[in-house]
Amino acid sequence: MDALALQQLCERVRSFIDECVIPREDMSRAHDIGWLDATTKELRAEADRRGLAVPQLAPRLGGLGLNWVSCVDVFAQAGRSFLGAGALGCAAPDQPNIDTLLQIATPAQQRRWLDPLIAGRVRSAFAMTEPAPGVGSDPRMIQTRARRGRGPGGEPGWILDGHKWFSSGAVGAAFALVVVRADEGPSWFVVDADNPGWQLQRSVASIDPFAYGGHGEVVLRDCFVAEDALLGELGQGLVYAQLRLEGARLFHCMRGLGLAARAMDFAHDYVLKRESFGARLSEHQQVQAMVADSQIDLYSARLVTTDVALRLDRGDSIRHESSMAKVFVSEALCRIADRAAQLTGALGMSDDAPIAMINRKLRPFRIYDGASEVHRAAIGKRALMRTNLDNTR
Ligand SMILES: Cc1cc2nc3c(=O)[nH]c(=O)nc-3n(C[C@H](O)[C@H](O)[C@H](O)COP(=O)(O)OP(=O)(O)OC[C@H]3O[C@@H](n4cnc5c(N)ncnc54)[C@H](O)[C@@H]3O)c2cc1C
Known part of the structure; x- marks a missing residue:
């Protein structure tokens, strides 16, 4: 285009x-x-x-x-x-689920699960995270198990058992992509929501408003799925998770840029009209400094996001860069939303303005798709170990 x-x-x-x-x-x-x-x-x-x-x-x-x-x-x-x-x-989670199904589902699986999702006829969920002591930041800690078994009619398949939470989209979803541990290693399955073994316990009340299908807590109990519910290859689950997250993170950055820009626009309108101590708020230097810092953060966040997008368009490997973008952009956008709240005073704390909601929407971004600290640990290790890293490029 x-x-x-x-x-x-x-x-x-x-x-x-x-x-x-x-x-x-x-x-x-x-x-x-x-x-x-x-x-x-x-x-x-x-x-x-x-x-x-x-x-x-x-x-x-x-x-x-x-x-x-x-x-x-x-x-x-x-x-x-x-x-x-x-x-x-x-x-999310439909958009990254669409990506995953495009990448690893068979044509028959795509006809069954992907086509209605793209058409917007159904919603989906994604279930990897488990409550402690299960998988959270450390993907090696998956406890939900998949073992070979037979269905009610004796047909061969898989039986899944475990406990997931923060499965975004789970309430009202038609199916979920579920990451479990098989003997061969982490693996992905599709579970239909009407499967009696997929037991939705609740939607976890969270800081995150306007979340499609909420964040489900789900027990998988003797959850039988047929052989064609296996997505991709057994044991490749962490490779698929990495692939999914690289794109998903960037889309989160893009959507977040819009939220932060809106918070800034709203705060600018406010400080241009509101007065204190005989002057418009916009005339106070400390206010101008906050406006400038947010402008710099938004500009930098957009550049970083665009750079990773360019690399993806070129077909480059972006593992390192997408990690850095995730940390920088999520933190920059949270700073912008926080300053917008400060600049708009009580109004920014209320639901009469979008600022409070924008803060609630953006805050979890520093945790999901890899907490900042986990990315920093990986970025630091790669930077120190990669002998051919060229920091001038
Ligand atoms: C709004 C929202 C939506 C989500 N949607 C989904 C979803 O759709 N599907 C899904 O499966 N999961 C989802 N999650 C869960 C998310 O993926 C996890 O919260 C994330 O992986 C972190 O795991 P945890 O919460 O168990 O944190 P923990 O692993 O318990 O970590 C807690 C904190 O410890 C620190 N920490 C952890 N490891 C290190 C380290 N190596 N070095 C330094 N500090 C460290 C970090 O500060 C981290 O935030 C969602 C979460 C949120 C908040």
Whole structure:
């Protein structure tokens, strides 16, 4: 897509978000999963009508075939609203689940699970994390087991047993991608939500509002799945997780850029109008310094995100760079949201403005897809061990 076409697309997404999506935000429904599903369905239908849905996918899949760099601007526009990514069919966990299914599912699995997901007819969940002492930051700690077994009719398959939590999307999902441990090592399975062995206990009440399908706590008990529920190869689960996370992290960065930009715009409007000590807030130097720091953070975060997107478009390996981007961008966006809260005083603490909600949406980004500390440990190790690392490039 050339620069002009991309600019026009961004303007169309911006209009859609401003005219149709932001007006539907209702802070009092932040944790109402049913309301979120119903609202998203209507907004997705409008996005389909305007030809804006699933823009990251190839045209043969109904998308616009955007490359990674083009996605930065488009996803940032969509990300300005809490409901934007869902409206465009590119919210987590469906968007990274779509990526995973495109990469490792067989054609038959894609027809069964991927096609309805792309069309927005169903939602999905992703279940890797377990409560302590199971897997969290350390992917080697998976405790949920998969063993070979037989179904009620004697058919061969797998029996899964374990305990997951923070399975985003689980309430109302049609199926989940589940990471478990088989004898061969970590492996991925698809579990349909109507499987009697997939027992959704609750949606964990969390800081994270407007989360599609909430964050489920699920027990897998004698959960039989047929052989065709195995995704990819046995024992390759951590390789697939790494692949998934590299793209997923970057999409989180893109969506977060939009949220942070919105927080800044709101704070700018506020300080330009509000007065204290005989002057507009915007005339106080400490206020100007906060505005400047946020401007620098947003600019840098966008550059870092765009650089990793460029590398992905070139087909480079981005393991190291995507880790650095995840740490820098998540922390920069949280700083911006925090300053916007400071600049807008009591209003920024209330649900009369989007600032409080933006802070709640952005804060978990420093934890999911790898906590900052875990990335820093890996970045430091790689930097010290890689003899051919060229820090001038
Ligand atoms: C909003 C949200 C959505 C999520 N969605 C999903 C989902 O869809 N599916 C899913 O499977 N999981 C999901 N998660 C879970 C997420 O992946 C985990 O929270 C994350 O992997 C960290 O694991 P943990 O919470 O068990 O933290 P722990 O592993 O207990 O770590 C706690 C803290 O310890 C510190 N720490 C850990 N290791 C190190 C280290 N090596 N060096 C220094 N410090 C360290 C870090 O500060 C870390 O934040 C989600 C989480 C959130 C908050």
